[in-house]
Amino acid sequence: MPELRRDPIVDRWVxxxxxxxxxxGALVVAGHRDDSETSATGAACPFCPGNEAETPxxxxxLRSDSAEPNSPGWRVRVVPNKxxxxxxxxxxxxxxxxxxYRAPSETQLFSSAPAVGIHEVIIDTPRHVTTVAQLTxxxxxxxxxAICARLxxxxxxxxxxxxxxxxxxxxxxGATREHLHSQLxxxxxxxxxxxxELRGAARFFEEQRQCVFCRMIDQERDEGExxxxxxxxFIAICPYASRFPYEMWILPKQHASHFESIAADDxxxxxxxxxxxxxxxxxxxxxxxxNLVFHTSPFDxxxxxxxxxxxxxxxxLTIAAGFEWGSGCNVNPVSPEAAARALRAFxx
Amino acid sequence: MPELRRDPIVDRWVxxxxxxxxxxGALVVAGHRDDSETSATGAACPFCPGNEAETPxxxxxLRSDSAEPNSPGWRVRVVPNKxxxxxxxxxxxxxxxxxxYRAPSETQLFSSAPAVGIHEVIIDTPRHVTTVAQLTxxxxxxxxxAICARLxxxxxxxxxxxxxxxxxxxxxxGATREHLHSQLxxxxxxxxxxxxELRGAARFFEEQRQCVFCRMIDQERDEGExxxxxxxxFIAICPYASRFPYEMWILPKQHASHFESIAADDxxxxxxxxxxxxxxxxxxxxxxxxNLVFHTSPFDxxxxxxxxxxxxxxxxLTIAAGFEWGSGCNVNPVSPEAAARALRAFxx
Numbered sequence: 001m002p003e004l005r006r007d008p009i010v011d012r013w014v015x016x017x018x019x020x021x022x023x024x025g026a027l028v029v030a031g032h033r034d035d036s037e038t039s040a041t042g043a044a045c046p047f048c049p050g051n052e053a054e055t056p057x058x059x060x061x062l063r064s065d066s067a068e069p070n071s072p073g074w075r076v077r078v079v080p081n082k083x084x085x086x087x088x089x090x091x092x093x094x095x096x097x098x099x100x101y102r103a104p105s106e107t108q109l110f111s112s113a114p115a116v117g118i119h120e121v122i123i124d125t126p127r128h129v130t131t132v133a134q135l136t137x138x139x140x141x142x143x144x145x146a147i148c149a150r151l152x153x154x155x156x157x158x159x160x161x162x163x164x165x166x167x168x169x170x171x172x173x174g175a176t177r178e179h180l181h182s183q184l185x186x187x188x189x190x191x192x193x194x195x196x197e198l199r200g201a202a203r204f205f206e207e208q209r210q211c212v213f214c215r216m217i218d219q220e221r222d223e224g225e226x227x228x229x230x231x232x233x234f235i236a237i238c239p240y241a242s243r244f245p246y247e248m249w250i251l252p253k254q255h256a257s258h259f260e261s262i263a264a265d266d267x268x269x270x271x272x273x274x275x276x277x278x279x280x281x282x283x284x285x286x287x288x289x290x291n292l293v294f295h296t297s298p299f300d301x302x303x304x305x306x307x308x309x310x311x312x313x314x315x316x317l318t319i320a321a322g323f324e325w326g327s328g329c330n331v332n333p334v335s336p337e338a339a340a341r342a343l344r345a346f347x348x
Numbered sequence: 349m350p351e352l353r354r355d356p357i358v359d360r361w362v363x364x365x366x367x368x369x370x371x372x373g374a375l376v377v378a379g380h381r382d383d384s385e386t387s388a389t390g391a392a393c394p395f396c397p398g399n400e401a402e403t404p405x406x407x408x409x410l411r412s413d414s415a416e417p418n419s420p421g422w423r424v425r426v427v428p429n430k431x432x433x434x435x436x437x438x439x440x441x442x443x444x445x446x447x448x449y450r451a452p453s454e455t456q457l458f459s460s461a462p463a464v465g466i467h468e469v470i471i472d473t474p475r476h477v478t479t480v481a482q483l484t485x486x487x488x489x490x491x492x493x494a495i496c497a498r499l500x501x502x503x504x505x506x507x508x509x510x511x512x513x514x515x516x517x518x519x520x521x522g523a524t525r526e527h528l529h530s531q532l533x534x535x536x537x538x539x540x541x542x543x544x545e546l547r548g549a550a551r552f553f554e555e556q557r558q559c560v561f562c563r564m565i566d567q568e569r570d571e572g573e574x575x576x577x578x579x580x581x582f583i584a585i586c587p588y589a590s591r592f593p594y595e596m597w598i599l600p601k602q603h604a605s606h607f608e609s610i611a612a613d614d615x616x617x618x619x620x621x622x623x624x625x626x627x628x629x630x631x632x633x634x635x636x637x638x639n640l641v642f643h644t645s646p647f648d649x650x651x652x653x654x655x656x657x658x659x660x661x662x663x664x665l666t667i668a669a670g671f672e673w674g675s676g677c678n679v680n681p682v683s684p685e686a687a688a689r690a691l692r693a694f695x696x
Contacts, residue, residue, distance in 0.1 A: 005589040014589050014590065015678070018681060018686070020679065174672075185675075196676070200358045212357055212457070213357070216356055216457055241353040293674030314670075321514075321516040321521060321639055322514030322640065326539070327541055329362065330362045331433045335364050
């Protein structure tokens with residue numbers, strides 16, 4: 001059972017998930033990183049059609065036909081993660097609570113809790129493609145629709161408060177499985193960084209009676225120099241305080257706090273814009289390496305005025321080193337203005 | 349001139365340092381990462397003796413003989429970083445202040461300041477070695493003494509408040525230069541993570557009238573299971589809430605807030621213990637890849653009761669991916685108890 005542990009000095013939680021060390025390619029030990037399974041294709045890829053039995057039983061799928069679950073015929077398929085960093089299982093047979101928090105005390109400095117939650121894999125397409133730009137716009141729209149469907153289903157579960165959806169593309173970005181997929185981690189805790197954004201946005205709203213993201217979009221559109229591309233409903237920018245070279249955020253231009261409330265029309269628009277924007281960063285490294293993260297509001301509200309869902313995309317061209325991990329401050333050698341200029345100029 | 353930028357939503361600063369994109373191997377663009385300079389050895393290595401003219405002029409050196417500065421004969425050599433992420437130069441010719449902070453306002457969401465400070469390189473040894481375990485105990489003690497000397501010199505400069513000293517070993521840990529060295533970044537700001545540790549430690553001290561690190565050491569010695577090794581004055585542990593597999597901290601057993609106040613006798617003890625502890629993590633990957641960071645107290649005090657200097661060492665066996673960068677929470681697939689057990693068993 002994965003465990004959440006709190007640092008005794010700073011307010012920092014880590015998930016200790018020893019089961020995840022068993023993933024193919026999870027650890028580079030003595031140079032013998034096992035690449036065999038991660039680059040598995042066709043018959044050997046558990047995410048390819050025909051190999052449905054290789055994954056845990058599906059929890060959701062979009063199917064073009066009336067095929068049975070866990071059989072070919074799907075367009076997007078959602079399965080539990082085989083190596084979950086969050087688990088539904090209680091800590092011990094006689095422990096039925098979902099969050100046994102061992103708090104620090106006068107004599108006990110260390111505190112922990114079971115890392116309870118749901119960890120799913122969204123297989124974007126039956127085709128064995130490895131990057132977002134290789135999807136068609138329709139495939140990406142299907143994948144986004146499946147993510148929405150999962151968020152809508154999971155938010156009904158009273159013990160889940162938030163879900164983080166993300167994609168790791170390429171080994172340098174932490175992918176351990178080549179076939180394109182997203183991951184969803186839902187728990188009763190809001191992830192620290194999302195919680196910090198929610199606090200910062202609430203503070204701004206209290207002072208200025210405006211969503212800070214809406215203000216940021218206004219200012220970016222006034223200045224123009226950090227815009228990558230726009231569609232009717234979405235905008236892609238290199239954020240002012242980019243942590244990574246060519247970091248890019250995609251936001252709805254109209255205020256919207258929850259990704260899962262997106263209109264069906266907007267899904268197609270988002271897919272087209274996101275694919276075009278991401279296609280510009282993929283050539284930055286060979287093979288492409290980036291992370292994509294959805295930041296969206298907690299489940300305990302339907303719509304809030306101060307927070308604005310968005311995607312954050314981090315190309316992995318530099319390595320966070322001693323300074324970054326030791327200081328908590330990133331050094332970015334490419335200004336977002338230069339990054340946006342280069343990405344705007346990119347023609348597909 | 350590098351620039352500090354504040355994120356408009358969360359309290360997060362980044363350093364935009366476009367000059368650092370020029371470092372050899374700084375960016376992996378389209379797969380053409382330039383490895384030639386970083387693995388330069390002998391005649392081609394700017395950190396090797398005889399090539400002193402290849403670096404900026406030295407600011408400090410330990411020399412066995414009476415050789416001239418910037419000539420061979422040194423044991424440890426400290427030079428300004430050729431690609432500084434912090435700079436002494438003012439932003440513009442007519443701008444003589446050290447911190448022109450452009451604050452956010454009703455109409456201006458974005459704030460920035462020049463990234464003012466000092467960025468130095470401590471060349472640990474004239475020998476072209478690449479890891480800490482390849483140093484002799486005497487060489488490591490010399491290198492630690494040079495770091496102390498620089499901290500003592502820099503703390504006299506009234507506009508500097510703190511220095512972060514760190515080492516990046518191996519390409520996977522962000523090293524762009526093979527010859528073993530440390531870096532020192534001193535500025536008038538305490539790095540966010542150190543500031544957070546100081547706040548957490550102050551809070552603990554206020555409640556419990558004890559240093560939280562001293563308490564932690566007591567508890568680790570009681571429990572024993574996360575101890576890697578000990579010397580007379582120092583202890584190496586895998587911390588309870590380790591972010592990384594085989595993360596290791598080295599702390600003085602007696603309370604000490606400032607690394608630069610270490611006694612000469614303890615320097616030799618620290619060198620021996622640190623080298624033995626680090627030799628245990630180097631074989632975890634081939635080639636070795638880890639970061640080492642000193643966390644020490646700000647310059648504005650001589651000694652404080654609540655903060656305890658220490659080294660944090662992060663082997664780079666996993667890749668922080670979408671979940672980690674998107675949530676602010678690390679997933680660690682190796683428990684610190686298992687890590688310490690394996691490291692204790694390692695015999696050199």
